[in-house]
Amino acid sequence: MPINLSPFAVLLAASALAGCKEEENHTVAHYLAHPEARAEMLETCEISDRALQEANCVNAAEAALQEQRQKDREGFRRIYGEPVFD
Numbered sequence: 001m002p003i004n005l006s007p008f009a010v011l012l013a014a015s016a017l018a019g020c021k022e023e024e025n026h027t028v029a030h031y032l033a034h035p036e037a038r039a040e041m042l043e044t045c046e047i048s049d050r051a052l053q054e055a056n057c058v059n060a061a062e063a064a065l066q067e068q069r070q071k072d073r074e075g076f077r078r079i080y081g082e083p084v085f086d
Contacts, residue, residue: 025055031063038063 031038038060045057052058 023056026059028059028063028066031060032066035067 026037026041031041041056041060042064045051045054045060048054048057
């Protein structure tokens with residue numbers, strides 16, 4: 001006995017599946033190279049309940065942290081020069 005699906009049911013199922021598009025995970029290196037994408041992702045992560053579990057949120061936050069550390073190092077070197085360990 002063939003199953004008779006209404007066109008509405010088929011359309012509803014297709015739209016539900018289309019809405020389940022999985023977001024591509026990006027690496028920390030990607031977010032370091034693309035600051036605009038990092039800022040956008042961090043904005044999205046601020047309102048997400050699962051931000052600590054989402055790879056993109058974790059990687060974007062790590063990239064922001066690495067960039068801040070680099071800026072801090074550069075600032076230190078400008079003020080104090082290269083560190084000398086004798």
